[in-house]
Amino acid sequence: MSRHLLSVDSLTRDHVDHLMRLAARMEPIAQRRQVTRVLEGAVLGNLFFEASTRTRVSFNAAFCRLGGSVCDTTGFTFSSMAKGESLYDTSRVMSGYCDAIVMRHPDQGSVAEFAAAINVPVINGGDGPGEHPSQALLDLYTIDKEFARLGKRLAGAHVLMTGDLKYGRTVHSLIKLLSLHDPMRITLVSPPGLEMPSHLVDLVASRGHRVEQRDSLASDFSDLDVVYTTRIQKERFTEEMSESFAGISEEFVVNRAFLDQRCSDTTIVLHPLPRDSRPGANDLDVDLNGDPRLAIFRQTDNGIPVRMAIFASLLEVDELIEQELGPVRWFVPKRLGVDDREL
Known part of the structure; x- marks a missing residue:
């Protein structure tokens, strides 16, 4: 290093x-x-x-x-x-x-x-x-831990990246980090104009990975292992772009209905946070709170x-x-969040 x-x-x-x-x-x-x-x-x-x-x-x-x-x-x-x-x-x-x-x-x-x-x-x-290289490393670490829990392997996995793939620096780092590993399938879904930069798509494909680009989440993702969704980076938009993306369609929202209808019980959901939880923001939906497939808080930990x-x-x-380890002497709760589940 x-x-x-x-x-x-x-x-x-x-x-x-x-x-x-x-x-x-x-x-x-x-x-x-x-x-x-x-x-x-x-x-x-x-x-x-x-x-x-x-x-x-x-x-x-x-x-x-x-x-x-x-x-x-x-x-x-x-x-x-x-x-x-x-x-x-x-x-x-x-x-x-x-x-x-x-x-x-x-x-x-x-x-x-x-x-x-x-x-x-x-x-x-x-x-x-x-x-955002450290975010990509913690994302990979989270995927490894979740896969170990579910008995899965990264090789051959199907990873979906969705949201703002143009300005989302976390997905830029993560897709390059994933490309260092054995071949997998990576599907990219974003609103028009917010696609993953072509040089990153070409890099990943050149390393033997199968990369698909789609313009909607309205597909069968029953073989999906990971959903990585991102917030629309409106702070990076010009005034003209802000007007164009004022009404991002709900079809790009990852929510309970999407997971239940199009994914499997073992699909995990990641998000680099913060997510915009305000009504109409069309970010990762809060209706997944408490769902064991939602790994965003394990991800931040x-x-x-x-x-x-x-x-x-x-x-x-x-x-x-x-050589430097010692015991903790203060109170530490067994579960950090009241809604955290034992997995």
């Missing part, structure tokens, strides 16, 4: 497999059954110039569970970039303060530009419509061990974890 995590392109299959194994070792710590201080004294700089809840807090929690501490900056208004400071200057300054940096920025390629000036590890927390694994690997303490 390189000194930064900016894109899935920097990962080989061996790197991915190592991170998956390392994340599994992190689970007792992430689930608050054990503690470690392996990063005691280390400082994480979180630079988020675009709205975030899950990614920012998840990275914070992951670093803290390894014993480190966090310095947070959110929004351009509260940074020196509002005064015209360059990415180069900001990165060099922050490298003097922090041992690792997570950055989210609205412009594609900005995090790579930021990282190019320094040797302190930088993790891409999302660069506009570009990539998995972000902690995966991001812990990323930090441990980049900061080269992955071999020290076993």
Whole structure:
């Protein structure tokens, strides 16, 4: 693994497999059954110039569970970039303060530009419509865990990606990550104008995967293993595009009726969140809450061990974890959510 995590392109299959194994070792710590201080004294700089809840807090929690501490900056208004400071200057300054940096920025390629000036590890927390590599890794980890529970294998699986495939950076990273594995079937369904970029479709197909593009969910998906649905990224639209996509059809909504009528009892549903739960938003429907096929909260929980694994690997303490473990002394509930089910 390189000194930064900016894109899935920097990962080989061996790197991915190592991170998956390392994340599994992190689970007792992430689930608050054990503690470690392996990063005691280390400082994480979180630079988020675009709205975030899950990614920012998840990275914070992951670093803290390894014993480190966090310095947070959110929004351009509260940074020196509002005064015209360059990415180069900001990165060099922050490298003097922090041992690792997570950055989210609205412009594609900005995090790579930021990282190019320094040797302190930088993790891409999302660069506009570009990539979100840590999200793809936690998505893959979730799929692996869900498949293990269901007795399935990733090789030959059928994965549906639907929603905003043009601007959804999570699907850009995930489809590249899946393409490193044995051949599978990937179906892409999006509203017209929001299709997966053609260079990603070509890349995946060139690696031996079967890729299909459709314009509707009105098909038989009874052999479907995974539904990965995304929010329409309206914040990336021009004014003209906003008018064109003002009324996204309900035919692209993943809900209980879609799963019951077109999928199977073992199809799992993923979403990178946040989902827009307001009436008429036509995002992943809340009528699936409580359904065991809905894996979105197990998915977010998995972000902690995966991001812990990323930090441990980049900061080269992955071999020290076993030496630093101790028991948890505070109260931890058996189920985090009142609606969580035992699976």
